[in-house]
Amino acid sequence: MSKKLVLIDGNSIAYRAFFALPLLNNEKGIHTNAVYGFTMMLMKILEEEKPTHILVAFDAGKTTFRHKTFSEYKGGRQKTPPELSEQFPFIRELLTAYGIAQYELENYEADDIIGTLSLLAEKEGFDTKVISGDKDLTQLSSDKTIVNITRKGITDIEEYTPDHIKEKYGLTPIQIIDMKGLMGDASDNIPGVPGVGEKTAIKLLKEYGSLEKLMESLDQVSGKKLKDKLVEFKDQAIMSKELATINRQAPIVIELSELEYEGAENEKLVKMFKELGFNSLLDKLDTDVTETIELEDMKYKQIDTVDQDIFAKENGFYVEILEDNYHYADIVGFAIVNETGHYYLPVKTALASEAFKKWAEDESSQKIVYDAKRSEVSLRHHGIHLKGAEFDVALASYILNPSESPDDLAAIARQHGFLIVQSDEAVFGKGAKRKIPEETKLAEHLVRKADVLVALKEKLEQDLWDNDQHDLFSSLEMPLSLVLADMEYQGVKLDTVRLENMGEEIKSRLAEIETKIFELAGEQFNINSPKQLGVILFEKLGLPVAKKTKTGFSTSADVLEKLASKHKIIEEILNYRQLGKLQSTYIEGLQKIVNKETNKVHTRFNQALTATGRLSSTDPNLQNIPIRLEEGRKIRQAFVPSEKDWVIFAADYSQIELRVLAHIAGDEKLIDAFRNDMDIHTKTAMEVFHVGKEEVTSNMRRHAKAVNFGIVYGISDYGLSQSLNISRKEAGEFIERYLESYPGVKEYMDEIVKDAKAKGYVQTLLHRRRYIPEITARNFNLRSFAERTAMNTPIQGSAADIIKKAMIDMAERLREEGLKTRLLLQVHDELIFEAPQNEIERLKKIVPEVMENAIDLKVPLKVDFSYGPTWYDAK
DNA sequence: GAGTTCACGC
DNA sequence: GACGTACGTGAACTCA
Numbered sequence: 068m069s070k071k072l073v074l075i076d077g078n079s080i081a082y083r084a085f086f087a088l089p090l091l092n093n094e095k096g097i098h099t100n101a102v103y104g105f106t107m108m109l110m111k112i113l114e115e116e117k118p119t120h121i122l123v124a125f126d127a128g129k130t131t132f133r134h135k136t137f138s139e140y141k142g143g144r145q146k147t148p149p150e151l152s153e154q155f156p157f158i159r160e161l162l163t164a165y166g167i168a169q170y171e172l173e174n175y176e177a178d179d180i181i182g183t184l185s186l187l188a189e190k191e192g193f194d195t196k197v198i199s200g201d202k203d204l205t206q207l208s209s210d211k212t213i214v215n216i217t218r219k220g221i222t223d224i225e226e227y228t229p230d231h232i233k234e235k236y237g238l239t240p241i242q243i244i245d246m247k248g249l250m251g252d253a254s255d256n257i258p259g260v261p262g263v264g265e266k267t268a269i270k271l272l273k274e275y276g277s278l279e280k281l282m283e284s285l286d287q288v289s290g291k292k293l294k295d296k297l298v299e300f301k302d303q304a305i306m307s308k309e310l311a312t313i314n315r316q317a318p319i320v321i322e323l324s325e326l327e328y329e330g331a332e333n334e335k336l337v338k339m340f341k342e343l344g345f346n347s348l349l350d351k352l353d354t355d356v357t358e359t360i361e362l363e364d365m366k367y368k369q370i371d372t373v374d375q376d377i378f379a380k381e382n383g384f385y386v387e388i389l390e391d392n393y394h395y396a397d398i399v400g401f402a403i404v405n406e407t408g409h410y411y412l413p414v415k416t417a418l419a420s421e422a423f424k425k426w427a428e429d430e431s432s433q434k435i436v437y438d439a440k441r442s443e444v445s446l447r448h449h450g451i452h453l454k455g456a457e458f459d460v461a462l463a464s465y466i467l468n469p470s471e472s473p474d475d476l477a478a479i480a481r482q483h484g485f486l487i488v489q490s491d492e493a494v495f496g497k498g499a500k501r502k503i504p505e506e507t508k509l510a511e512h513l514v515r516k517a518d519v520l521v522a523l524k525e526k527l528e529q530d531l532w533d534n535d536q537h538d539l540f541s542s543l544e545m546p547l548s549l550v551l552a553d554m555e556y557q558g559v560k561l562d563t564v565r566l567e568n569m570g571e572e573i574k575s576r577l578a579e580i581e582t583k584i585f586e587l588a589g590e591q592f593n594i595n596s597p598k599q600l601g602v603i604l605f606e607k608l609g610l611p612v613a614k615k616t617k618t619g620f621s622t623s624a625d626v627l628e629k630l631a632s633k634h635k636i637i638e639e640i641l642n643y644r645q646l647g648k649l650q651s652t653y654i655e656g657l658q659k660i661v662n663k664e665t666n667k668v669h670t671r672f673n674q675a676l677t678a679t680g681r682l683s684s685t686d687p688n689l690q691n692i693p694i695r696l697e698e699g700r701k702i703r704q705a706f707v708p709s710e711k712d713w714v715i716f717a718a719d720y721s722q723i724e725l726r727v728l729a730h731i732a733g734d735e736k737l738i739d740a741f742r743n744d745m746d747i748h749t750k751t752a753m754e755v756f757h758v759g760k761e762e763v764t765s766n767m768r769r770h771a772k773a774v775n776f777g778i779v780y781g782i783s784d785y786g787l788s789q790s791l792n793i794s795r796k797e798a799g800e801f802i803e804r805y806l807e808s809y810p811g812v813k814e815y816m817d818e819i820v821k822d823a824k825a826k827g828y829v830q831t832l833l834h835r836r837r838y839i840p841e842i843t844a845r846n847f848n849l850r851s852f853a854e855r856t857a858m859n860t861p862i863q864g865s866a867a868d869i870i871k872k873a874m875i876d877m878a879e880r881l882r883e884e885g886l887k888t889r890l891l892l893q894v895h896d897e898l899i900f901e902a903p904q905n906e907i908e909r910l911k912k913i914v915p916e917v918m919e920n921a922i923d924l925k926v927p928l929k930v931d932f933s934y935g936p937t938w939y940d941a942k
Numbered sequence: 943g944a945g946t947t948c949a950c951g952c
Numbered sequence: 953g954a955c956g957t958a959c960g961t962g963a964a965c966t967c968a
Binding site: 859 | 953955956957958959960961962963964965966
């Protein structure tokens with residue numbers, strides 16, 4: 068077996084982690100961000116590299132042999148912040164728990180230890196991986212040694228092989244040292260030659276090979292200024308090179324055999340993680356760790372005959388279904404935990420029991436559940452209408468922190484310190500190996516889950532109160548889960564014949580286009596392969612390369628569109644892509660998932676996923692059915708009412724996000740515009756371009772529309788420049804002018820960012836929160852992104868709140884009025900119903916009324932609606 | 943099976 | 953001065 072050595076630059080990685088992550092605190096107020104980042108990195112390395120040997124090297128003390136050469140080496144460097152210093156002991160302890168060797172050496176830096184050991188390892192036939200945040204280490208790269216340098220954060224790395232260095236700099240690894248000697252390194256206070264930067268250094272080295280050879284041939288150097296500098300600073304350059312050279316002969320007294328990695332002491336790790344408050348990392352430890360810890364015996368009773376006395380007023384109730392599509396999956400078992408005891412109910416027993424059904428449908432018997440909607444829908448397939456599910460742990464967790472909400476009950480439990488239940492993956496396995504274990508194991512697992520539900524409710528409910536989010540939970544998300552359950556269970560009818568005909572037509576058109584493309588290309592290839600397509604377009608046909616992805620040429624639509632005038636093949640390819648998308652995703656995709664007996668599709672709305680509070684939709688995703696291009700829009704002709712002579716009735720909010728913005732920001736002009744029901748894009752164009760209504764050109768309006776779009780989605784100047792195909796500078800100016808035009812909005816944007824920095828989160832009108840820790844990041848990108856998130860989330864999230872409220876109100880209103888109309892879908896700002904003809908007139912009044920009055924804002928909400936025999940016609 | 947690229951909606 | 957830039961789902965390809 069081959070030997071694999073991993074060498075980690077401990078100080079460098081700790082620094083990286085510290086600066087990449089916000090200052091986390093554990094319960095005792097100890098800073099833990101560097102330890103956390105370090106741990107993440109370690110876990111990743113261990114998993115990906117699977118080393119046989121491993122060592123973490125640290126710098127020892129303040130001075131090294133390099134200071135003898137140059138006393139100002141690393142001078143001017145900022146002192147290590149105390150918040151980081153205090154974390155080193157924990158990192159050391161962590162490494163001990165992992166059973167990973169550590170080493171430091173008086174007078175030497177971690178670099179030198181790593182350099183020395185990697186040289187030794189090469190001689191002994193190891194494959195070595197060096198991990199650092201310091202690019203200096205790349206000089207160690209060789210055919211046996213790969214150097215990984217962290218790029219941003221701590222887990223994103225760039226891999227330096229000799230080939231990669233050649234490609235990136237045109238140099239060999241050894242020449243990296245020469246480059247450093249010439250250009251210096253501000254961070255280490257290595258002077259180099261003034262006026263020589265990376266570009267010049269590379270040029271010189273490509274020509275002369277090394278610093279020494281360059282110095283020998285100084286007279287040949289072109290450019291007087293450069294030559295003078297090189298002459299003047301010759302000694303300084305040579306010294307700089309010396310400083311930058313890693314010592315590969317350090318007097319280390321440790322042997323490679325001592326670095327053998329035998330695995331972590333899991334119990335120590337679990338203990339440490341708990342102390343440090345790394346609950347989320349506990350999850351990532353080997354599953355057998357969570358199996359062994361603190362799992363006290365679970366006493367439970369298996370129920371063979373359901374009797375009233377196993378029920379109480381408040382019950383933890385867990386419904387287990389293994390597959391994720393609960394519309395088609397079987398229930399695997401139930402568990403109930405309450406003050407009377409712990410019970411496991413086999414599926415057959417429960418479903419055959421009248422007592423069970425009666426209890427499940429009893430509103431007054433409260434159930435604490437995990438994923439209410441999932442439980443409701445699956446029970447309904449067995450004729451049981453779950454009632455009294457008053458606390459959904461998954462939804463509560465999501466509301467408390469939508470970004471961190473795990474998708475497994477055990478993980479939520481762990482997050483809150485309850486280590487009494489295993490992960491589903493540990494019990495059922497994952498992927499192809501997922502299966503139901505023997506019944507006692509299953510029973511115990513389910514009972515534990517029901518048990519932890521009860522414990523979690525207590526904790527989560529308190530947290531909801533503390534955050535002033537209880538109302539959002541109990542009056543919005545909980546009732547909404549019932550509405551969504553109805554929608555999903557009801558499903559949407561498809562005209563499968565229509566779908567099939569469209570498929571046939573597209574198929575033949577695709578074949579035609581394919582022939583044309585092959586003719587134009589002069590050969591056959593897979594058009595769907597970006598790789599092959601790239602070769603054809605940019606190598607064979609020699610079209611100009613505008614953009615590259617990390618694996619090759621970019622062939623995305625925006626790139627291709629710019630090439631359209633250069634070759635006839637482009638248009639065909641874009642056409643092929645568009646039709647291919649319709650065929651594979653929509654026609655075939657829907658055909659795959661439609662219920663063959665009922666011709667209905669039953670989507671699942673994920674109510675606990677997005678960071679903003681929007682819903683998402685899967686299997687099929689009915690929130691991205693084409694509409695923009697007529698060609699694709701025709702897909703909507705296949706969406707029809709499920710009953711004869713009914714219609715599809717669609718109602719959408721007009722500019723809900725911008726209206727919300729007007730309200731939140733309290734911007735006079737924006738409020739005024741909406742009160743007067745103006746065309747908001749025209750209005751914005753008037754403001755931004757300082758023109759009258761009549762002078763707004765279609766191009767101005769288009770630009771204004773894109774800026775409004777940008778505000779709603781929180782895109783950057785770069786994003787705006789992409790969508791308008793203008794420069795980033797121009798895009799930035801547009802945004803600035805927008806903010807000048809709407810001073811209230813500008814003020815809001817400034818305030819919300821300040822607020823987010825102070826509180827660490829932002830919130831919506833109905834108190835939905837989103838935590839934005841990166842808002843204090845030192846990294847410009849992370850911080851900018853966080854700032855845009857802070858500005859955008861209250862807008863988009865409040866809009867999501869409002870339509871959710873409208874859905875609940877709508878369901879209630881339909882019930883009150885005894886209408887047969889059914890709500891089928893929600894697509895972020897629109898609701899789609901199916902309705903009998905004779906209810907249309909009522910709906911025309913009720914739907915806008917309910918939707919527009921879902922909340923009271925400083926501006927009116929406006930709803931447009933339409934209806935027709937198919938979804939296509941409801942436009 | 944995981945990661946990448948592309949494309950659809952809001 | 954560079955970084956890599958709304959979110960979500962799904963398909964096909966590619967590599968291991």
